[in-house]
Amino acid sequence: MPIESSELARMVYALLATVPPGRVTTYGALARAAGVPKAARLIGAVMRGNPNAPKIPCHRVVKSDGSIGGYSGSAEENIRKKVRMLESEGVQVKDGKVQEFERVFFDEFRARPERRTEQ
DNA sequence: AGCGCGGCTTTTC
């Protein structure tokens, strides 16, 4: 069973779907929200095998330091596409980095209420 | 089992 069909992947997709336009999240944040804090790279693998590509906004996933990260194989053209998508949603990107990253960073995943001290 | 590789992260220098 491929990773993209696993329960983890489904959760990741669900979590990612809760990220509103104009906001971004990170691989690590998704991993954390999905219950596997150390498996950030897995998220990338999940994205790569993304079955519902148009449905899942994998372009809203960036690296923890605000840099864009990869997209469909790290090809430069794909990255540019990702950036364009983000920009069209209102996320300012400059020199491969998300501007005001801490502001647009979205981590309020509600799918994991248990260990979060929010609200 | 062993090794290497990712759309990564964190620490250390």
Add this chain to the structure above:
DNA sequence: CGAAAAGCCGCGC
């Protein structure tokens, strides 16, 4: 601030 080095998790060889 940039580069290097572990760690981490699944997959493929």
